[in-house]
Amino acid sequence: MQIVNTVDSLRKILKPLSKQGKTIGLVPTMGALHAGHGALIKESVKNCDVTVVSVFLNPIQFGKNEDLDKYPKRLEADAKLAESLGADYVFAPSVAEMYPEGDPLTMVRDESLESMYCGAYRPGHFRGVLTVVSKLFLISGCDHAYFGEKDYQQVFLIERMVKDLNFDIQIHRVKIVREESGLALSSRNEYLSEDERKNALSISLGLRDAKDAYAKGERSVSKLRDIVLKSIIAAHGIVQFVEVVNQKDLQKFSGILGAEDKVVILVAAFFGKTRLIDNIELN
Structure with a gap:
């Protein structure tokens, strides 16, 4: 090489x-x-x-x-x-x-x-x-x-x-490559302290819980967002945004998702001074 x-x-x-x-x-x-x-x-x-x-x-x-x-x-x-x-x-x-x-x-x-x-x-x-x-x-x-x-x-x-x-x-x-814990791999993970790294798992956990709720029939955009928001906030993260958006054009959804809507949840949050991003497609 x-x-x-x-x-x-x-x-x-x-x-x-x-x-x-x-x-x-x-x-x-x-x-x-x-x-x-x-x-x-x-x-x-x-x-x-x-x-x-x-x-x-x-x-x-x-x-x-x-x-x-x-x-x-x-x-x-x-x-x-x-x-x-x-x-x-x-x-x-x-x-x-x-x-x-x-x-x-x-x-x-x-x-x-x-x-x-x-x-x-x-x-x-x-x-x-x-x-x-x-x-x-x-x-x-x-x-x-x-x-x-x-x-x-x-x-x-x-x-x-x-x-x-x-x-x-x-x-x-x-596809996203994750640590065994679920944290999405990022060069910026190196900035995290041990406690911040543990708390940062709340992003992927919240996203996973939102996807599980969606699989069980939850279609309210606000409720799906809240699942992720509450997970991060409970772990002392500072949320920059959590948005449910259309996979085809990245426009925001609101209200109730339709059966044919293909969506992804986009997240950005701080743990300490480190900004992390993640996402999950729901369908």
Whole structure:
């Protein structure tokens, strides 16, 4: 496996492979790889001739008071993990390599959803995500790209960007990978104290209880939300949002769910200073 640091070098490697008819899979990450990222890499290795894992801590998707400076950085360990799972290349550019003129003037936006849910509390976040992902698509020339469903709103927006902008790329969703306890894997879990980690289980427990209630016939949006809210609050979490939304367009539901409504519950909550997100599809 090879670590590549520049755009030109990666293109020189991948373009000939693409011309040979080899399929290229891309796994975009910000580093601090864990088993959740590993599941994405495995899927790419299984389905593609060549797998590229990007490791780039993208500054334009972080707000002024967010955790850019303390986000875990360990390229050597990330590269070893990627190699052990069968990746062929790790693309690890510098910020100056990706944004040689500073913050880009040309950005990719989704105005209808970028200010909802996570975007409402992280202004500019999804604009930064869509911009860097589109750059990675163009740099790599990938045929397939792999994203985890823990970031449900993010993967939805990327899928819509690919459709709207006619990227010839197939987006693959990979199910949430959880610790044995049920906590969704995240690089930010490293910030949690032992007590905060135990309390954070209330997110997945609340989501599971809501799904169980749905399976037993509960269709009230407010009651399903309350199950999750009460679980988190009882564990001393600070809820940012709990929303029941349509899987097809991410619009909020209210009232009573119909028999044909396909919904997902989206959650963001703080335990200590650590913001965690999670979700569950009900049907």
